[in-house]
Amino acid sequence: METVQIQAEKRSYPVIIGEGLRYQLGDVLQETAAGKSRFLLVVDEAVEALYRRETESQLARLLPVSTYVMPSGEGSKSVTELARLWEFAAEKEMDRKSVFVALGGGVAGDLTGFAAAGYMRGVDYIQLPTTLLAQDSSVGGKTGINLNAGKNLAGAFHPPLAVIYDIQTLHTLPDAEWRSGFAEMIKHAYLDGESFLQDLKARVQSVEDMKSPEVASWIRRSIEVKARIVEEDEREQGVRAFLNLGHTLGHALEKELGYGRITHGEGVAAGLWFALALSNDEGVGHWDLGKEKKWLESLGYPMDAPGELSAATLVESMKRDKKTSHGNIHYVLLEEPGKPRKAKVEEDTIRQLLDRYYK
Amino acid sequence: METVQIQAEKRSYPVIIGEGLRYQLGDVLQETAAGKSRFLLVVDEAVEALYRRETESQLARLLPVSTYVMPSGEGSKSVTELARLWEFAAEKEMDRKSVFVALGGGVAGDLTGFAAAGYMRGVDYIQLPTTLLAQDSSVGGKTGINLNAGKNLAGAFHPPLAVIYDIQTLHTLPDAEWRSGFAEMIKHAYLDGESFLQDLKARVQSVEDMKSPEVASWIRRSIEVKARIVEEDEREQGVRAFLNLGHTLGHALEKELGYGRITHGEGVAAGLWFALALSNDEGVGHWDLGKEKKWLESLGYPMDAPGELSAATLVESMKRDKKTSHGNIHYVLLEEPGKPRKAKVEEDTIRQLLDRYYK
Numbered sequence: 116m117e118t119v120q121i122q123a124e125k126r127s128y129p130v131i132i133g134e135g136l137r138y139q140l141g142d143v144l145q146e147t148a149a150g151k152s153r154f155l156l157v158v159d160e161a162v163e164a165l166y167r168r169e170t171e172s173q174l175a176r177l178l179p180v181s182t183y184v185m186p187s188g189e190g191s192k193s194v195t196e197l198a199r200l201w202e203f204a205a206e207k208e209m210d211r212k213s214v215f216v217a218l219g220g221g222v223a224g225d226l227t228g229f230a231a232a233g234y235m236r237g238v239d240y241i242q243l244p245t246t247l248l249a250q251d252s253s254v255g256g257k258t259g260i261n262l263n264a265g266k267n268l269a270g271a272f273h274p275p276l277a278v279i280y281d282i283q284t285l286h287t288l289p290d291a292e293w294r295s296g297f298a299e300m301i302k303h304a305y306l307d308g309e310s311f312l313q314d315l316k317a318r319v320q321s322v323e324d325m326k327s328p329e330v331a332s333w334i335r336r337s338i339e340v341k342a343r344i345v346e347e348d349e350r351e352q353g354v355r356a357f358l359n360l361g362h363t364l365g366h367a368l369e370k371e372l373g374y375g376r377i378t379h380g381e382g383v384a385a386g387l388w389f390a391l392a393l394s395n396d397e398g399v400g401h402w403d404l405g406k407e408k409k410w411l412e413s414l415g416y417p418m419d420a421p422g423e424l425s426a427a428t429l430v431e432s433m434k435r436d437k438k439t440s441h442g443n444i445h446y447v448l449l450e451e452p453g454k455p456r457k458a459k460v461e462e463d464t465i466r467q468l469l470d471r472y473y474k
Numbered sequence: 475m476e477t478v479q480i481q482a483e484k485r486s487y488p489v490i491i492g493e494g495l496r497y498q499l500g501d502v503l504q505e506t507a508a509g510k511s512r513f514l515l516v517v518d519e520a521v522e523a524l525y526r527r528e529t530e531s532q533l534a535r536l537l538p539v540s541t542y543v544m545p546s547g548e549g550s551k552s553v554t555e556l557a558r559l560w561e562f563a564a565e566k567e568m569d570r571k572s573v574f575v576a577l578g579g580g581v582a583g584d585l586t587g588f589a590a591a592g593y594m595r596g597v598d599y600i601q602l603p604t605t606l607l608a609q610d611s612s613v614g615g616k617t618g619i620n621l622n623a624g625k626n627l628a629g630a631f632h633p634p635l636a637v638i639y640d641i642q643t644l645h646t647l648p649d650a651e652w653r654s655g656f657a658e659m660i661k662h663a664y665l666d667g668e669s670f671l672q673d674l675k676a677r678v679q680s681v682e683d684m685k686s687p688e689v690a691s692w693i694r695r696s697i698e699v700k701a702r703i704v705e706e707d708e709r710e711q712g713v714r715a716f717l718n719l720g721h722t723l724g725h726a727l728e729k730e731l732g733y734g735r736i737t738h739g740e741g742v743a744a745g746l747w748f749a750l751a752l753s754n755d756e757g758v759g760h761w762d763l764g765k766e767k768k769w770l771e772s773l774g775y776p777m778d779a780p781g782e783l784s785a786a787t788l789v790e791s792m793k794r795d796k797k798t799s800h801g802n803i804h805y806v807l808l809e810e811p812g813k814p815r816k817a818k819v820e821e822d823t824i825r826q827l828l829d830r831y832y833k
Contacts, residue, residue, distance in 0.1 A: 263561055435564065
């Protein structure tokens with residue numbers, strides 16, 4: 116069991132990582148539940164059959180539990196599902212001292228966290244991530260849902276009370292989920308520096324390699340990278356924007372293809388590589404683009420542009436991204452591993468580079 | 475022009491009160507708009523014809539403006555309207571430096587404030603209240619919408635950048651709005667002490683009396699009462715609950731009759747009087763209930779129970795109110811003017827008193 120303590124603006128909270136933690140929730144959460152009234156457990160329907168019963172019985176050792184089952188998939192990050200969850204909470208008489216608990220992947224965490232942020236003007240919540248992608252999204256207090264106009268356009272900064280990461284649950288994940296989650300880990304490695312990145316490149320050359328026993332330590336390291344950045348800038352006024360590496364194009368791809376057509380991590384991996392290309396083009400980096408691409412391709416990330424999307428469409432989508440300000444596109448470039456920087460990039464430059472590199 | 479400065483947790487903001495301030499918005503908001511990108515003006519359709527044009531042209535002196543017209547009435551404090559507003563903001567390319575502006579009554583302020591709190595994880599907003607009720611709701615940073623299960627069950631603490639109160643706009647209000655807004659003023663007088671309360675009782679014996687030239691000073695005084703309490707306890711952990719005086723029964727009446735059947739202020743006035751009755755019953759106060767009732771009746775507040783609602787229904791509704799905690803009903807009682815106290819009251823006591831006093 117390893118713990119990374121995250122210092123948020125208003126409180127500090129632990130991310131606890133370990134094998135089989137779901138069987139010890141009653142003990143692990145004992146202090147956290149003190150003075151609280153009830154649990155509202157939100158379970159993704161894909162993990163319901165696997166983990167609901169054990170989680171409920173552990174939580175019930177501490178407080179009364181009501182369980183809400185949400186549909187799987189990015190579609191649940193919607194206003195409709197948010198409203199359903201709020202009404203359910205009210206029906207079950209959740210009060211201001213109730214605690215929401217998200218059991219599932221990033222979608223469960225994002226929806227439940229935002230629902231908690233807005234229920235009775237804010238109640239607490241706990242994350243029980245069951246996917247690899249959630250090693251990223253459960254840390255840092257960002258919650259949110261998608262609008263028709265774009266991903267995560269509605270949301271709140273609302274740090275959890277605790278994140279309990281039972282990495283045994285990763286073993287039931289399909290390859291697509293491993294690949295999607297691992298992309299954020301790779302992003303953290305690029306942001307961290309040569310050592311973490313070389314370690315991953317040396318040990319991981321296929322999806323099977325991702326499922327190494329070392330994954331627990333990679334997760335811890337990845338969380339530490341993110342924690343260091345988030346602690347410095349919780350509300351994304353400055354360095355937190357570095358975590359957006361790979362996401363400008365990534366979000367545009369997800370949005371324009373329609374959520375679900377590619378995974379989040381596939382979008383991020385494509386965006387990560389394009390950020391390296393843009394870094395070279397802007398004279399900031401000296402990346403061996405062929406070599407970087409080859410590694411990402413070996414892990415199964417699709418590195419070529421989906422034929423149906425034009426560069427112009429993707430740039431328009433980027434402009435609507437919430438990281439845009441005053442109509443400029445802010446891009447995270449990378450000088451070398453561990454050396455990100457923010458830059459304002461002209462629309463035209465991005466459009467031309469997309470046409471040149473990303474086909 | 476009078477200014478009350480409110481100290482919120484994260485910032486201090488001015489409430490500026492004066493005649494014809496809408497014609498000076500461009501000047502008054504000049505500093506506030508510095509470094510911002512765009513305005514999203516949200517106008518209640520009932521005030522659109524009256525104030526939209528002038529407000530838009532004043533705001534446009536500072537930044538580009540997009541205007542969203544929302545339907546009038548409590549029905550707009552809904553998830554549906556929230557989602558529409560969010561999508562509109564995204565369509566109009568509002569970014570993180572955009573500022574939402576609410577022009578209208580409490581509904582416009584509550585909806586716009588909550589939309590701002592959740593848009594891109596929080597953008598700023600300004601209140602331009604046009605009703606008397608908004609002298610209450612625009613101060614203190616509470617925003618929110620209603621759920622099917624109850625009033626203001628979803629929301630956020632999100633203080634505005636500024637509140638600009640053009641009291642000329644009060645002159646176009648119908649009597650029902652004066653009465654509704656004045657109830658919160660009366661509540662503040664009961665919370666403040668003998669002097670403010672005696673002043674109101676002496677000078678206001680009818681709706682016409684409310685429209686006195688002195689209303690600007692009463693508004694300022696009322697805002698000061700609220701500001702003093704909110705500054706001490708923004709997040710309603712302690713004394714802020716005093717502002718709930720009259721609202722426990724008030725909310726239950728609004729909810730069970732269906733929003734719109736009685737005004738918010740009518741519910742509060744009835745609840746205020748019932749809180750005095752409960753204070754006597756609990757041995758906390760020594761109110762001349764007949765005299766208090768007579769004054770409130772003279773102002774046109776309906777002080778008798780609507781026949782169709784049973785005491786049991788009202789108590790069940792109170793239990794679902796978000797101020798409930800661990801299933802107890804927390805009530806604000808009043809010893810004498812200026813001396814509120816919180817008490818946990820048994821369901822049965824409330825049920826019996828409703829049957830006895832409130833018929």
